[in-house]
Amino acid sequence: MTDIGTAELAPSQTSTRPKGPARWWALGVLALAQLMVVLDATIVTISLPFAQRDLHISDGDKQWMLTAYTLIFGGLLLLGGRLADYLGRRRMFLVGLVGFAGASALAGLAQNAAELFAGRALQGAFAAVLAPAALSLVSITFTEARERARAFGVFAGVSAGGAAIGLIAGGALTEYADWRWCLLVNTPVALLALIGALVFVIKDVPVPRTGGYDVPGAVTVTLGLISVVYGFSRAAEDGWLAATTLGLLIAGVALLVAFVAIERRSPNPLLPLHIPGEINRGGSYLVALLVPIAMFAMFINLSYYLQVTLGYSSLKAGVAFLPFPIGIVISAGVASALLPRIGPRPLMIAGGVLGIVGLLYLAQLSYGDSFATSVLPAIALIALGMGATFVSMQTTALHQVEAEDSGVASALLNAAQQVGGAIGTALLTTISVQVAKRYAENNPTIDHVVARAAIHSYNVAFYIGAAFFLVSIVIVALMIRDKPENLLEGDEHAAVMAV
8 A cells, every 4th residue: 555644624724625526537636646656666576677687787786676666655655744734735746746757757768777776766755745645635625424435445446456557567568568668657647647636636725834844754764764775785795794784784773763762852753653652553563564575575586487487478477466466355355344343363363374374385486387386376375365464454553543643654554564565675685696696506507507596596585475474473463452342443534544
């Protein structure tokens, strides 16, 4: 998910409200922008091997095509929501669209790895402005209960389907056009949304400013996360005990500690610490951080396995991922019905167990295996587990949050998922590169040594991913204590913010 909510505005805070069909056209514009933001986290997954080849990107650095986007996006989401509140949601929505269009063009036209990664980072920065503004505009455009529910249902559907659409669109564009169009396609889409926003989206009155933007907090948390992730990445080239690797990791941890200290003393903190301090919410945020570490690494390793090892076309590889979102939709529906009856803990534990079983099954890959027998069952199991996990995790993360804190609570949940994905991509890509290299060095005479080394490295990554699922189960068992009856008390606003 890439949604951030803000406190609902009173009618007097909005200068204009669209009438009749205009507000539904506005919803279409906002949903289009949301789709673009969600889609961009996965659309480059299929095209990554081709971009790596054309721009001569090393194996250790390839993950930055994904990580540069998700890390900056996650690191700046809290600040993006604050900017939308103070400077105006429509204004920041327009700024986000223009910036996203330009950043996409820069990344799509990149002539080297540095330009590509810089473009992806800029995409993430402007997405962090765009996402909170979009959901806030939905909130103030639709105030009647029934229409509001329909509007958020549409927004949720777009968010849920974005990942699948990204994989399929990325495969089609890579196969029939060029990998660059996976990035360039955002520019005309963003400009189309910009025109629609100027015509249909309401002009809002910003929230009265009561404090600063907590720039020190935003700077320290973003630099800290970048330092940690880059430290994992450098380990692939320099080794885990190298001065550069240790220096980056130590600096990153120090900056994150400084961020906590700043938030404790700031009169207007970017992240009020009482939000993750409640045990149920804290457990949910930890799960939101850990689960994507396994999930993003699974996506990138399977993308290479399908295209490089099995020789799938880009489009076929994208379609091969379809069982994953389908399984999530099915299991999310079941989990939504069961949640009020049995509570979040059993569902989250069951989801983690299915994730472990799926990754352990996937870790048995060997040279000559087929997709139908060795990959498809694992994807189905993991998807069924993730639907249950995400529904329960989101509900618990936003449960009993005060209305004025609902936006930052939703932002923190989304940021945890984005940062977890960035860390997982960097960490497990680094480990995979080192494992493949050692396997090839230790088995120089076997046939198809390169393919076998790659498969072995994927299997190691899948085992590590299963370990992260196991840790998440322990956290759920110890920290998630909400009872089914508690979920029905005063959570109408939280349910909206979870969309």
